[in-house]
Amino acid sequence: MSRKVSAIDNRTNSTKTTLLTIPTKNTGLWQVMYIASITGTDSPSVFWYDSSTSTEYYVFGGKNLGAGDYLLLNNAEVVLQAGDEIRVKNSGTQTVTYIATVELVPETAIQFHN
Numbered sequence: 001m002s003r004k005v006s007a008i009d010n011r012t013n014s015t016k017t018t019l020l021t022i023p024t025k026n027t028g029l030w031q032v033m034y035i036a037s038i039t040g041t042d043s044p045s046v047f048w049y050d051s052s053t054s055t056e057y058y059v060f061g062g063k064n065l066g067a068g069d070y071l072l073l074n075n076a077e078v079v080l081q082a083g084d085e086i087r088v089k090n091s092g093t094q095t096v097t098y099i100a101t102v103e104l105v106p107e108t109a110i111q112f113h114n
Contacts, residue, residue: 002029002105009088010038011096016047016089019100028080029103033073037065038095044088046073046098051083065096 007020022028035044045061060073080086080102088098 002103004101004103006099006101007086008097008099011044011088011090011098013093014090016045016087018049019086019088019098020102022080022082022084022102023104024082025107026082026104027107028084029105030078030080030086030100031074031103032099032101033060033086034070034097034099035060035065035073036070036097037067038097039067040092040094041066042094042096043091044096044098045091047087047089048078048080049085049087050081051085052081056087067094 009017009019011017033046041064043062043064046059048057048059050057063071086100090096
């Protein structure tokens with residue numbers, strides 16, 4: 001049975017960080033992302049790290065958000081495999097809140113033994 005989880009972080013520096021890692025033996029269905037600038041103008045970035053190829057993909061960025069501005073990324077679904085990560089990064093030192101909601105679906109593989 002699947003379950004939804006949300007991960008949240010308030011970033012106040014420009015160090016890239018992992019917001020969420022998909023657990024072993026799960027597939028993650030990334031459904032929603034909220035990004036809110038709390039204290040001032042920032043240009044936040046969101047990345048998908050594909051652990052199977054050790055490749056990081058740029059998902060979102062380049063949009064200046066002023067204090068009190070927010071973005072809602074939805075109406076799309078990204079399928080993440082075990083070990084994949086959602087990473088976030090501020091462009092400066094303003095406070096930016098990131099919230100990602102992912103549906104975790106456990107593997108249902110059946111092994112047969114002789």
